[in-house]
Amino acid sequence: MAATGPGDGPSPKSSTATAKPVAATSPDIPFSDDESKAELQLLIMANQSRQEIGAPPLTLDAGLSRAALVHAHKMLDERQLSHQFPGETSLSQRLASTTGLQLDQAGENVALDYSAEGGHQHLMLSPPHRANLLNPDYNVVGMGVVRSGDRLYIVQDFGHALPHYSVDEVKERIAAEVNQQRRAANLSALPRQDLSVADSAACSMTQADKLGTSPIQQLAVRYTVLSYNTLHPETLPVESEQAIASRNLRSFSVGVCYGRTETYPTGAYWVVLTLD
Numbered sequence: 001m002a003a004t005g006p007g008d009g010p011s012p013k014s015s016t017a018t019a020k021p022v023a024a025t026s027p028d029i030p031f032s033d034d035e036s037k038a039e040l041q042l043l044i045m046a047n048q049s050r051q052e053i054g055a056p057p058l059t060l061d062a063g064l065s066r067a068a069l070v071h072a073h074k075m076l077d078e079r080q081l082s083h084q085f086p087g088e089t090s091l092s093q094r095l096a097s098t099t100g101l102q103l104d105q106a107g108e109n110v111a112l113d114y115s116a117e118g119g120h121q122h123l124m125l126s127p128p129h130r131a132n133l134l135n136p137d138y139n140v141v142g143m144g145v146v147r148s149g150d151r152l153y154i155v156q157d158f159g160h161a162l163p164h165y166s167v168d169e170v171k172e173r174i175a176a177e178v179n180q181q182r183r184a185a186n187l188s189a190l191p192r193q194d195l196s197v198a199d200s201a202a203c204s205m206t207q208a209d210k211l212g213t214s215p216i217q218q219l220a221v222r223y224t225v226l227s228y229n230t231l232h233p234e235t236l237p238v239e240s241e242q243a244i245a246s247r248n249l250r251s252f253s254v255g256v257c258y259g260r261t262e263t264y265p266t267g268a269y270w271v272v273l274t275l276d
Helices: 034-051 062-078 091-096 116-125 127-134 167-184 198-208 214-222 240-242
Strands: 002-004 103-112 140-148 151-163 224-230 252-259 269-276
Touching: 002 127, 034 116, 034 127, 034 151, 062 140, 062 151, 091 103, 091 214, 091 240, 091 269, 103 116, 103 127, 116 140, 116 151, 127 151, 127 252, 127 269, 167 252, 167 269, 198 214, 198 252, 198 269, 214 224, 214 269, 224 240, 240 269
Parallel strands: none
Antiparallel strands: 002 103, 103 151, 140 151, 224 269, 252 269
């Protein structure tokens, strides 16, 4: 049997598969398989199934695998399948605690079966599990398997890992988009003149895990300020278009701070864009 969950991204809703593992009567059932071999088998079978539909392969991430293994042990301790037990943190928080990846999507499959092959087959027979396994947006996965007698507790933690940019790279991408919007409005490019307090103002939002902190409000007395957080620095917020298209602007500044917060466990860029 198996269950799948949405994690903290746009994965399918939680459900329980109706397919049951076959009875453990065949001498061919691999009782002696160790957990690491089963994890590798699950990865190979997942990527074979993805290849059949033209989805890119999943890369095994050690950090996600640690999170998956911890949860598999938790299921063994509780003797049941679940995505979150009482007192356990959410999927995104569990993943953030073990990996440095920056994820904008995450999902999870859990299963109990007699072999890795049986587990994969039953997961593929259930639409929600299959959707996670074949989701073309996912590019990384963690596999965790724990044996209990003749059965395997299986956890698959999926994610979409983003490129991790330096603060300077984020600023360059934002600046390029600012002037791209200027060109789209048939206006001249603006010089970028970063303020000395811009980064600290951005970091004040990271530390508070919210927008509109006191340093941001102080900047707004002098400048037009757009403050936001993002996982995609090449995309500006919708409300920026009108402000950037003003003919009265002379320059702009970008302040950036990267941080992991309760709201964004795997990290986000906090941005203050000032227009003068």
